[in-house]
Amino acid sequence: MVLYDLISRNIKIKRRTFVALGCISGLANALVLALINNVAENISDINRENHILYYLALFSLTIAIYGLTQQRLMTKAARTVERAIAGLRVELFECVRYTELSTLEKIGKERIFNTLSKELQTISQSAQLFVIIGQSITLVFFTSLYIAYHSFVAFLVISVLIMLGASIHRLRANEIQKNMQLSFESENMLIQRLSDLLDGFKEVKLSVPRADDLEQEFIADSTRARKAKTTTQTLFATDFVLSQITFFAATGAMVFLVPMLSNVYTEVVIKVTTASLFLIGPITSIVGGIPIYTTATEAANNVLALENELKQATQRGKNKEARATDIRTFEEIRLEGAYYQHNRPAGDRPFFVGPVDLSIKPGQITFITGGNGSGKTTFIRMLTGLYELQGGQIMLNGHGVSSAELDSYRSLFTAVFSDFHLFKQLYGIRVSSQQEIDDWLVFLEMNNKVSVENSEFSTTDLSTGQRKRLALLSTILENRPVYIFDEWAADQDPIFRRKFYEQVLPKLKARGNTVIAITHDDAYFHLADVHLKMVEGQLMEHHTVENEGAPS
């Protein structure tokens, strides 16, 4: 049901149309059986009375009705499921978009990739299966009615055996689900190992032991996935064989058992036996479809679990319609007792930043220094609202920023993080003049390498320092009130580094922009209006630290 609920929650499924089409095609299918039985039984009479053409026409008409309704049914099912999947894809994308950074860090990229690609595809592949299973159930129903009409005892025997077959499957459903979950988790790990290989390809190429270890881990995960999948498939295969045996037992019961249990004529035995043989197709479809259905149900469970986790702790997720407003100016950003603690594995020493009390004024240039792991990046994420504070608050122009206002608050900032991502397309940046872009490209000494056309960089296949210049250009074109740079100049040559500190930052300041830069370039410390230092999660004025002789 979870699968049906997931598919139907955003689109209106025309159940009546599906049921009507399914009944017609199932009935037509059963009629084919009745016609064949009838003609075979009375062939000499039919020939004698010249009725063969009449039966042939009826037979053709029944097949045509079956073909048309079946085709409509399958097309409709595919359309419905694909529309639902497309909606789900966008919904999950939005869930990721609206979730918090801390939630995303907890969930991990691999699971999101796996769910958005493989799991949705699994659900999509099950579309035709719904029809085939639905239609097979209809056919089993009509054929059973046909059998019941001729012999109620035969009908009872068939029903008992079909129920027996279904119970065998139900008994093992838990074990199957457990193994499917195990294979999903192993596949997430496989994606992580593959990302390690691709993202760290250079490092892997340089070190055979690293490559060996990575491959060993990959093989171990792959073996785990294989074992879980093989166990699942073995369970399915046994189910399949048992259900086939049950079915053969049912057909055998028609000739061996039914005549013993009731006084039926030979022609009735022939009819119910033929009818039960006619059940082979639909019952095989149902039993064969169970693995796909179960896999798709498990995929639906994984989609829902991910969606729930993404939505958790996302207050704004509930209110997506309330779009953030762009804030283009501010008088003061103040942190009051701001505090954030990272989730750490049990037993690890907790790490927290804060409480931080700080005031940032427009046009100010603030430098933040501090040792590795002292909490500078964490602090920047707190300040920009990327991490929701666990204590204290952010005050904007004297008013506390609520959770619901965080999206708007974040629009104050633009940033080049140390692990920045360069978007080839200038998403969300509306530049009024091409001249402005070209001028900046010249200023950043990138005009001979890159051009911007249709809001897109002509290339991003550049050196790290050059890519950082393009990331800087994107932020400049964005023109937000506050600029965040996390060790921006670390990858620049000395000449451009100087240009960054002595020309770019003053240019931004002259434009009225505020700059907060994490930096270790002590040659330029004098350019800062405010100089702060982070020491083990505690933010303090730089001279205070120097006076106390704290470690750097």
Ligand SMILES: Nc1ncnc2c1ncn2[C@@H]1O[C@H](COP(=O)(O)OP(=O)(O)OP(=O)(O)O)[C@@H](O)[C@H]1O
């Ligand atoms: N996502 C995370 N989950 C758990 N702990 C984290 C996470 N990110 C950082 N930490 C921990 O927080 C501490 C501070 O990290 P942070 O990145 O803020 O330091 P930093 O001063 O920016 O360091 P660096 O100069 O090396 O970039 C580190 O001890 C780190 O282990």
